[in-house]
Amino acid sequence: MSLGTVDDAEFKAFTDKITNVVNGGQLKQAIGESAGRIGQQSLKQFKANTPVDTGNLRRSWTVAGPHYDGMSWSMKLSNNTEYASFVENGHRTRGGGSWVPGQFFMEKSKNQIESQLPFLITPLLVKFRNLLS
DSSP states (O other): OOOOOOHHHHHHHHHHHHHHHHHHHHHHHHHHHHHHHHHHHHHHHHHSSOSSSHHHHTTTTEEEEEESSSSSSSEEEEEEETHHHHHHEEETTTTTEEEEEEOOOHHHHHHHHHHHHHHHHHHHHHHHHHHHH
């Protein structure tokens, strides 16, 4: 008993298209470029939102990456200024005095970058995403 035939030519063409993008290195390149754009924009955004007293806190921002380890992509945005977290979250003055409120400039920057993500993705990556949806 036969249930009929299935024409899978369209599906095979789709899978071939995806395979060519992945095996050709285009996808990896597009992800790397997008990650780099996100990293650079994040650095700009964090610097712009960092409060300035002496300028040391703002100057101390760095971005490393993007890096691909064979399984995942990563980037590191950092600020090695020892008082950055106190400016971000708030702190007591010396001697246990009054509370200095946090400025939450990192949280603000993170939210701004998240809203910009669709514009930071490279066109090839958008095209690939559209193939899958």
